[in-house]
Structure formats: C-alpha cells, structure tokens
Amino acid sequence: MKRVGIVGAGGISRTHADRWSRMPDIELAGFYDIVEDAARGAVQRSGGKVFSSLNELFDAVDYVDVCTPGTAHVGPVVAALEAGLPTVCEKPLANSVADCERIVDAAERTGTPLFVAMVVRFFPQFAKAKQVLDSGAIGAPGVIRTVRSGSYPDGGSGWRKGLAITSYYADFAQSGGVLLDLCIHDIDYQRWCLGEIERVFARGMMFAGKEPKDHALLTVRFASGAVGHIEGSWSYPRGRSSTRIEIAGTKGVIEWDSRARQPVEVAIAQEDGSLASSGSSPTAPRHDPYYAELAHFVSCAEAEEPFLVTPYDGLMAVKISRAAIKSLETGKAVTIS
Numbered sequence: 583m584k585r586v587g588i589v590g591a592g593g594i595s596r597t598h599a600d601r602w603s604r605m606p607d608i609e610l611a612g613f614y615d616i617v618e619d620a621a622r623g624a625v626q627r628s629g630g631k632v633f634s635s636l637n638e639l640f641d642a643v644d645y646v647d648v649c650t651p652g653t654a655h656v657g658p659v660v661a662a663l664e665a666g667l668p669t670v671c672e673k674p675l676a677n678s679v680a681d682c683e684r685i686v687d688a689a690e691r692t693g694t695p696l697f698v699a700m701v702v703r704f705f706p707q708f709a710k711a712k713q714v715l716d717s718g719a720i721g722a723p724g725v726i727r728t729v730r731s732g733s734y735p736d737g738g739s740g741w742r743k744g745l746a747i748t749s750y751y752a753d754f755a756q757s758g759g760v761l762l763d764l765c766i767h768d769i770d771y772q773r774w775c776l777g778e779i780e781r782v783f784a785r786g787m788m789f790a791g792k793e794p795k796d797h798a799l800l801t802v803r804f805a806s807g808a809v810g811h812i813e814g815s816w817s818y819p820r821g822r823s824s825t826r827i828e829i830a831g832t833k834g835v836i837e838w839d840s841r842a843r844q845p846v847e848v849a850i851a852q853e854d855g856s857l858a859s860s861g862s863s864p865t866a867p868r869h870d871p872y873y874a875e876l877a878h879f880v881s882c883a884e885a886e887e888p889f890l891v892t893p894y895d896g897l898m899a900v901k902i903s904r905a906a907i908k909s910l911e912t913g914k915a916v917t918i919s
Contacts, residue, residue, distance in 0.1 A: 584880070585611040587633065587643035589658045590650035591620035593735075594672050598647055599628040601873040608880065614639045615650075640665045645883065647876075648672060651750050652757070656681040659696070660688040668695040668883040670876065674766055675896030677758060679904055682897040689893045697879045697889040698896035702767040703774060704871035704878070707838045710846045711827055712775055714836050719850060721833030723776055724808050728768040731815035732823030734794045751816075752794035759788045760796040761910070762903045765814035769906075770891075770899040772802065772810045775829065779898075780805050783915040784906040787817070800906050 586602050588595050591613050602610045612630030615621040621632045633639040636658055640646070646662040647670040648655055655676045662669040663685075675698050676682045689696040702708050715723060735751050751757045758766075761784065773779055779802045786798030800812040829836040834850035882889050898918075905916040 583607055583609055584644040585609045585642065586645045586647055587611045587630075587639040588613045588624070588647045588649055589615070589636065589639065589662075590648065590654070591615040591617070591624035592649065592651070595624060595647075595649035596627065597872055598649055598670075598672075598876065599624065601870070601876050602647070603628060604873065605877060605880070611643050612639070636661055640667060643667065645670070645880070652677040652762070653750075656684055659685050663688045663692045663694040663696060666692065666694055668697075668879075670697050670699055670879050671896070672699045673701075673770075673896070674758070674762055674900050674903070675893065676900065677756065677762065679897070679901050682900045686893045686897050695883050695886075695889070696893050697875075697882070698891045698893060698899075699875055699879075700767065700770045700891045700895070700899070701871050701875050702771050703890055704874040706869045706871070707840075707846050708771060708827060711829060711836045711838065714846070715775055715829055715831075719834060720829065720831030720836055723806075723829055723831045725810070725828075725830045726772050726776055726808065727811040727813075727826070727828045728772065729813045729824065729826040730764055730768055731813065731818050731825075733818050733820040734796070734816040754788055754793060754796070758903060758907065760786065760798045760814045760816050761788065761800075761906045762900070764816065765798055765800060765812050765906070766899050766903045768812045768814065769800075769802075769902045770895060772812065773898060773902070774895075776804045776806060776808050776810065778805045779803070779810070779902055779918055781915050781917050782902055782906045782909055784909040786910055788907065788910050798906070798910070802902070 586608055599610060602608055610630045612633055613621040613624040614633040614636055625632050646667045648658050649672050652674045655671055659671050675685055757763050781803040782800055784798055784800045787796050795817045797815040797817045802810040825840045827838050838846045902918055905918055909916045
C-alpha cells in the first residue's frame, strides 16, 4: 500500500483525490494547503488528515501530488523532489519558464521521478489518434488542427463558487489566460504528435480588455515543416464546450469531434482517388483519463520506468505558451529558442 499526499485543495485536487481514492493499493493520506480551512474541507470530502506543513506531509507519504495554482508549483515540487518523493505536478509545470527550469534542474539533480499531468495525452480519442498516426496509416503528417473551447471557469460548478481560484483565472498575469491554462494542452499534444515546434504566431483577446473572457488562435511551425493550428476559448456560453482534432497526412486524415460523439474516424486515400473511411472506438466508454494518468504515474514509479510526459515536455509546453503570449503582445511570430 502506497500513501499519497496532495498539496493544494482547489479544483484539480478534488479531481485527483477522487481518482486516488478509487485506485487499488493506494491510500490518500491527506492534504496540505496554505489555507487550512481549504485543506479541512478537502479532508471532509475525501478523507485523510490535514497536514500543518509540507514537511509533515512528506514524512507521511510515498508520493506527492502538487495541485496548487501554477504560480505556486515551484516551491512544493522542488521540495518534494529534494525529499526524494516521486511527484505528480499538475499542468502547467510552472507559470514562468524560469520556474520550469528550476524544477527541471531539481529533477535532474536529485534523480527523483517527476510526472507532469498533461491529461490530454490520456484522453482515449487523442491517444487513439496518436496511435494511428504512429502506425503510418495516414503517411507523413503535414497539418494538425485542434480545438478546445468552453466557458470561463468561473464557478459554474457549485463547489467552485467563491474559491480564490476563480479570481486566479481572471488575472491573466497569474493564470496566463487561455494560452497558458487551456491551449497548453494542445501545444503539448501537437508537439507529442509532430515533434519540436520552431515558431509560433498568435492572435487573441488576452490584451483586449475583455477579461475574464478569452479566445486565442495559434499557428505553429514544426521543425519537420508541418503546420499546426490551435484554437482555445473561454468565451462560449456556460454548458457549451467542444474539442476537436484533425491530422492530415500524405495518405489520409484522422478526425474526431466531441460534438458528433462518434469514434475516431480514419480516412485513407485509395488508388482511384476515393477515400475509404472507418471508425475506431479507442477504448471502453467509461475510460477516465484522469484515473489513467495517475495510474500511469504509479505504474512507472513502481517499475522505475520513464513517464509518458517528462519534465522537459512540461518546460517546452510552457516555453511555447509564453512565446504565444509574446506573439500576441508584439503582433509578430516568435521563434522558440
């Protein structure tokens, strides 16, 4: 039996706590939060105990799960790594490139396993699309497009109302708005699929004075010459959300749209110029990507195997997101150094 301690008692910690509590051979030891009442509320919902300090939590657990806002990741993550505790860090790895580099340095220096929770890689439809792409079925990829849209995360769920985290999202200087909080998922996913990104150009509402609504469109150029398009939004009416993925290659297309509620569709070009389409159900309908990513962390930590998402992946996702924000500010494409 392994014991997990969660640092932070906001929204994502609730999601993670629910999954930890259902995982075999895992005990949720409790929570630490700088706001003790928040930790107490988390314990009332999910069990465990309220820890009065990070060190008290570290002494009681085998694994650490950092679920604080991105501006407060670097301290507890570095401390957990230096304590030798395999650690989960919710995305983004940190809100600044400098803090990400501190975390990556600590992971390399200590050799302690660090998993960055980029959950989109574990969504069955996105994982299936990556599997089909890697199989070579659609040939060499030339274009990838992803869409992730919904309403501003202001407390549409009753449990979130009144939490300080809602003002965190509205303060774009802290949250990074749609680009750092939402589009970072697709930046990471597209880089996972097509490789390193060399340049990014962005347009959006971040500096339009429309807070807390936000909307962004990105075009990225990969080292391979392929092109990526990313759309992210916090401007849709509450209850309206959608995700979409399209990957076009030299031999065919992979496509999925959450609004259609259909399996991943793969269309392969035939010799006569026609397209042969087939649907592919990626996994069981009740597959849970949040459970899957945490189970992956446990499995890899136990087997001493590399994680699907590395600290460097987390750093690059933030670096590209920050470059996109700079592009918004300057109106120019930004090269990723």
